[in-house]
Amino acid sequence: MNWKRKDLLGLQNLSAEEIKLILDTAVPMKEILGRAIKKVPALRGRTVVTLFYEPSTRTRTSFELAAKYLSADSVNISTATSSVVKGETLKDTARTLAAMGADVVILRHPMAGAPNLLARTIRAAVINAGDGAHEHPTQALLDMFTVREKKGELAGLNVAIIGDVLHSRVARSNIWGFTKMGARVRICGPATMIPPEIEATGVQVCTRIEEALDGADVVMMLRIQLERQQQGLFPSIREYARLFGLNRERLALARPGALVMHPGPMNRGVEISPEVADGINSVINEQVTNGVAVRMALLYLLGGGGIPDA
């Protein structure tokens, strides 16, 4: 199949075929990452802008490297050093970037839906690099790529997503993505952190971590957002670690060879014990490498061909 979309805004509206095309395109991109000279001329003369309204190390750097490896010119804009502090609106900032010739704009924004607004405003391709608690499609794609690489296929796998699902855009995108690809997804966390009516997305909700881990092929731990601790969604970090933290004993409930994943940054000793984070089941570092390959695939698909008018 061919890629026909101008933007990548989320996984909720992508078909299984489109997801497969992205994952398949990431395979040859990963080969490039293993070369001594990590550079191909595919996007020569194209300009990629990362526009981040929230702090990020890995996502922004990953996109920047992906653009550079494909020979695109890349520019990073963080709001602290841009006219956003003078009160410029998102639309105006984006129009300015587009007028300067940006072909792809990668947006991270604290408000859900901001990338959709941007995609309707400018001709350039827009990639959602995380919008509020809504979606983080590239993280989910790199997670799916990592699982497919290790397990061969996604269909039929049991995937457990554990932690603060309510505030997690990573969880939301992964739920859409994995269920579309035929995996069975279970979620687990404190009741205050499970979105209401989440079962409608086709996931199974578990209240005890042991239940979620039983027979899991993939265990995806979410970062407990300590900054949200003030809201009192759980009594204490110690209690959270005791009830929902992943340690070696609990991991033994999952299938042998189950993959341990984490989108990072990790709170070691809270949601995940250091021995599991660094253990043989952990693919956390490979997730980071695969993130570059998946983002190269997306930049290639969105940024290389003729982009239709918005």
Added chain:
Amino acid sequence: MKHKAQILDKEGIRRALTRIAHEIIERNKGTDGLALIGIHRRGVPLAERLAAKIREIEGSTVPVGTLDITLYRDDLTTLAQQPLVHRTEVPFPVSDKKIVLVDDVIYTGRTIRSALDAIMDLGRPQVIQLAVLVDRGHRELPIRADYVGKNVPTSRREVVAVRLQETDGDERVLILEKD
């Protein structure tokens, strides 16, 4: 598309490849430092067949790699749809090797130019030679093949269709004409 002529049959392809294999060995004075790289898609089985013939003749194994040149195309940004990217697998260092690049048809020369760029990104070979099953003319770049199965003068309206057992379940080379 209209069928115009068959220029090679199964036996013809086999003989052409046998001759090319002999020429490769002769020109490179054996197989020391030799490696074959097939250009995706039909260059890949042709490279494998040439390696098998070289093994029959010389008794030595020549490494074979595959190259996808999609990311090196010079027309990528003018295409409406992105072509699928296939895997490049060159499981040996190309530096200081004598590389024989293998493709089914040479036409404008742009694919070969892209392939040369792609190989240079993997290392610095001692020499790169080019083997093709069919040379149909109409070059747009100063590139020529070192080993040619068959030279076929064609018009630009015509299409040279190479069909191989491995990729098409058939084994012949045809000239077709666009309607």
